[in-house]
Amino acid sequence: GAVVSQHPSRVICKSGTSVKIECRSLDFQATTMFWYRQFPKQSLMLMATSNEGSKATYEQGVEKDKFLINHASLTLSTLTVTSAHPEDSSFYICSAGKEAQPQHFGDGTRLSIL
Amino acid sequence: QKEVEQDPGPLSVPEGAIVSLNCTYSNSAFQYFMWYRQYSRKGPELLMYTYSSGNKEDGRFTAQVDKSSKYISLFIRDSQPSDSATYLCAMAINSNYQLIWGAGTKLIIKP
Numbered sequence: 001g002a003v004v005s006q007h008p009s010r011v012i013c014k015s016g017t018s019v020k021i022e023c024r025s026l027d028f029q030a031t032t033m034f035w036y037r038q039f040p041k042q043s044l045m046l047m048a049t050s051n052e053g054s055k056a057t058y059e060q061g062v063e064k065d066k067f068l069i070n071h072a073s074l075t076l077s078t079l080t081v082t083s084a085h086p087e088d089s090s091f092y093i094c095s096a097g098k099e100a101q102p103q104h105f106g107d108g109t110r111l112s113i114l
Numbered sequence: 115q116k117e118v119e120q121d122p123g124p125l126s127v128p129e130g131a132i133v134s135l136n137c138t139y140s141n142s143a144f145q146y147f148m149w150y151r152q153y154s155r156k157g158p159e160l161l162m163y164t165y166s167s168g169n170k171e172d173g174r175f176t177a178q179v180d181k182s183s184k185y186i187s188l189f190i191r192d193s194q195p196s197d198s199a200t201y202l203c204a205m206a207i208n209s210n211y212q213l214i215w216g217a218g219t220k221l222i223i224k225p
Contacts, residue, residue, distance in 0.1 A: 041122075043202060043218050105158045107156050108156060
């Protein structure tokens with residue numbers, strides 16, 4: 001199946017730090033990338049949808065100034081959690097998709113803010 | 115009422131049993147149906163993808179879609195302890211639309 005690489009897999013940092021997470025589709029050109037957040041024992045919650053070369057579309061309740069998304073190429077999207085606080089601690093997962101194909105997911109990033 | 119209903123379990127079965135996982139949905143506009151498997155602290159892994167009613171088989175896995183009843187199933191034959199994971203159903207209106215997720219069913223296969 002398609003391969004999506006997400007990096008880093010684990011981040012522990014102090015409150016107030018900004019954290020960047022990268023998502024790469026390794027073997028196909030993804031027209032759309034999605035960013036999710038997942039709390040323990042819950043399903044995935046969509047945060048935003050990004051298309052290459054255009055601004056991301058954020059879901060209701062997701063702060064676009066807090067969660068900056070850049071989709072600079074068909075194989076790379078980044079999520080930056082700005083001035084992270086303990087309540088931002090979570091499991092963040094990206095996925096990549098293209099027309100007529102299902103989404104393929106990265107392995108997630110576990111973010112812990114102290 | 116949620117758009118997609120899925121029993122969170124846990125569902126515990128002995129090794130070798132046939133497992134049946136199910137989701138129901140309310141939006142008749144859904145055309146694409148997926149099953150993902152998620153191990154703890156990992157991203158979801160696509161197992162099955164279908165866009166028509168009927169059965170689709172891949173190895174030990176069979177996905178079944180009944181659009182008239184708005185009901186989808188995933189069957190796992192000859193279940194193994196390594197199949198223990200959370201299984202999530204997901205649906206979409208078109209192929210690159212956002213996914214609507216079930217809650218996920220935690221499956222435990224006992225050796």
